[in-house]
Amino acid sequence: MNASGKKILIADDDSSIRLVLSQAFTRLGYQVRATGNATTLLKWVTDGEGDLVVTDVVMPDENVFDVLPRIRKQRPKLPIIVMSAQNNLITAVNAADAGAFDYVPKPFDLDDMTSAARRALSRPADADAAKAQARAVRDDRLPLIGRSGPMQDVYRTIARLVGADLTVLITGESGTGKELVARALHDMGRRRDGKFVVINLAAVPRERVETELFGKEDGDSGKLVDADGGTLFLDEIGDMPLDAQTRLLRVIDGSEPALNPKTGRRPNVRIIAATNRDLRGLIQQGLFREDLFFRLNVAPLRLPPLRDRADDIPDLARAFLLRANREGLPSKTIDAAALERLKLHAWPGNVRELENLVRRICALYGEDLITARIVERELADHQPVVEGQEGPSTLAQLVERKLSGYFADQPDGLPPPGLYDRVLEEVERPLIQLTLAATRGNQVRAAEILGLNRNTLRKKIQDLGVEMSRGRR
Incomplete structure (x- = not known):
C-alpha cells in the first residue's frame, strides 16, 4: 500500500502499545516515530515533524489534554487521534473540545485504529468538510450527540450526577434518548462495574409488572435483585400500576425487606426512572403516587425534544450515516440543502425518528449523495408543526402521531410483542x-x-x- 511517505508520531507510556502500533503502521508503508512522553512529542511537532499524531491521554510528564491546545496553536491542520483507557463520555468530549480528529477507546481493535489513521491522513481538503467528517466519526462513538445550548445543559447535569449515587428521574418525549442518558450515568458512575438492568413498564402486561420487578415467592428473582450492585432503569415509570408503585415505595423506604436470595441482604441498587408522561398530572388523576414521585424525583433531568435543538441535526445525521454504513448499509453523504430541510421538520419521534429516517434512506435509495429532494420525499407525509399552528385535528391523527413516536423510540423501530x-x-x-x-x-x-x-x-x-x-x- 502506498502511504506517500506520510509520517505518524506515536506517544504512549506503554512500550507494548508503541511496538504494536509502530509495526502496524510500518507494514502499511508509513514512517513512524514513537515516544513515551509528551515533552518529546511536543518537540517533534514544534520541529515540523509528522503528518498525524496518535497519542495516549495520561503520560508520565503531562496530561495530553494540556498539550493538545499548544499543538493546535502551532500546527492547526495536524490531525490528532486520542486513545485512552478512560473510555467514558467525559474523555470523548474532552478529546473533541481539544480539537482531536478522532477518539479511540482502549483496548482498541487494531483495524479500527489503522482505519482511523487512514481517514485522518486522507481527509478532504476542504477544511469545513474535514471538520464535519471528524465530528461525525467522533460523535458516532458517543452515547449522546449535540453541542447545542440545551444539550450543554444536559451534559452539565450528567457531570454533576455521575459522582453521586442519587435517584434520578429523566423526563422527555419519546425518542429523546432517555435510556442513553441512563446508561451514561451508569457507565460513568460508581456502579459502572455492576449490571445495568432495564425494565420497560409500558411493554410489560400490567398483571406481570410486580413479578418482573420483584420476582416470585418460589425463589425466581426479579429485576430488582438482578440489578444488585448496579443500576435499575425503570423506563416509562408513568405506566406502572398503583399496586406495583406501592410495593416499590416500600422497597425504597425499607419497609418491605426485599432480599437477594444469593446474599441474604437487601439489594443495593441505584434507581433511575424515566417517563414521557406528566407525572404531576397523573398524581392529580390518582394514577401515580405523590410520595413515590418525590422519592424518584431526587435529581430531575429533562431531555429537550429534537425540535428545540435543531442545530444538532446535521451532526446527528452524519453520525447516523456512519453508523448505518458500519452496520452494513451503503455508504452515503448528505448535502447542505438536505440538512437544512431536516432542520425544518418537527420530529415528533425525536432523535430515534431521525435515525430511522437515515437508515431508511440508506436502504432504499441508490444515490450516494442524499439531497433535499430525497429528504422531502421521505418527509412528505409529515408536515412540521409551527408554533401557533394547530396540531392534528382528528383522533386518528393524534393516535398516529403518538404511535409514530412510540415506534421511533424502540430499538430498530420494532416494539416488543403484544x-x-x-x-x-x-x-x-x-x-x-x-x-x-x-x-x-x-x-x-x-x-x-x-x-x-x-x-x-x-x-x-x-x-x-x-x-x-x-x-x-
Whole structure:
C-alpha cells in the first residue's frame, strides 16, 4: 500500500502499545516515530515533524489534554487521534473540545485504529468538510450527540450526577434518548462495574409488572435483585400500576425487606426512572403516587425534544450515516440543502425518528449523495408543526402521531410483542375512566354511552384496574 511517505508520531507510556502500533503502521508503508512522553512529542511537532499524531491521554510528564491546545496553536491542520483507557463520555468530549480528529477507546481493535489513521491522513481538503467528517466519526462513538445550548445543559447535569449515587428521574418525549442518558450515568458512575438492568413498564402486561420487578415467592428473582450492585432503569415509570408503585415505595423506604436470595441482604441498587408522561398530572388523576414521585424525583433531568435543538441535526445525521454504513448499509453523504430541510421538520419521534429516517434512506435509495429532494420525499407525509399552528385535528391523527413516536423510540423501530393488546388497553382505560367520571360513576349510563353490555363494562373495569373513585390527595 502506498502511504506517500506520510509520517505518524506515536506517544504512549506503554512500550507494548508503541511496538504494536509502530509495526502496524510500518507494514502499511508509513514512517513512524514513537515516544513515551509528551515533552518529546511536543518537540517533534514544534520541529515540523509528522503528518498525524496518535497519542495516549495520561503520560508520565503531562496530561495530553494540556498539550493538545499548544499543538493546535502551532500546527492547526495536524490531525490528532486520542486513545485512552478512560473510555467514558467525559474523555470523548474532552478529546473533541481539544480539537482531536478522532477518539479511540482502549483496548482498541487494531483495524479500527489503522482505519482511523487512514481517514485522518486522507481527509478532504476542504477544511469545513474535514471538520464535519471528524465530528461525525467522533460523535458516532458517543452515547449522546449535540453541542447545542440545551444539550450543554444536559451534559452539565450528567457531570454533576455521575459522582453521586442519587435517584434520578429523566423526563422527555419519546425518542429523546432517555435510556442513553441512563446508561451514561451508569457507565460513568460508581456502579459502572455492576449490571445495568432495564425494565420497560409500558411493554410489560400490567398483571406481570410486580413479578418482573420483584420476582416470585418460589425463589425466581426479579429485576430488582438482578440489578444488585448496579443500576435499575425503570423506563416509562408513568405506566406502572398503583399496586406495583406501592410495593416499590416500600422497597425504597425499607419497609418491605426485599432480599437477594444469593446474599441474604437487601439489594443495593441505584434507581433511575424515566417517563414521557406528566407525572404531576397523573398524581392529580390518582394514577401515580405523590410520595413515590418525590422519592424518584431526587435529581430531575429533562431531555429537550429534537425540535428545540435543531442545530444538532446535521451532526446527528452524519453520525447516523456512519453508523448505518458500519452496520452494513451503503455508504452515503448528505448535502447542505438536505440538512437544512431536516432542520425544518418537527420530529415528533425525536432523535430515534431521525435515525430511522437515515437508515431508511440508506436502504432504499441508490444515490450516494442524499439531497433535499430525497429528504422531502421521505418527509412528505409529515408536515412540521409551527408554533401557533394547530396540531392534528382528528383522533386518528393524534393516535398516529403518538404511535409514530412510540415506534421511533424502540430499538430498530420494532416494539416488543403484544403491541395490539397494549394499545387497546391504553385507549380503553382513559375512555372508560372519563366516561365514568362524566356519569359520576353510574355504570348503567356509562355502559349505554359506550355501547357496552353492563356486565362487559364491569369486567373491563375489574380487568383494567379502573379506579371508581379518585379523590385528590
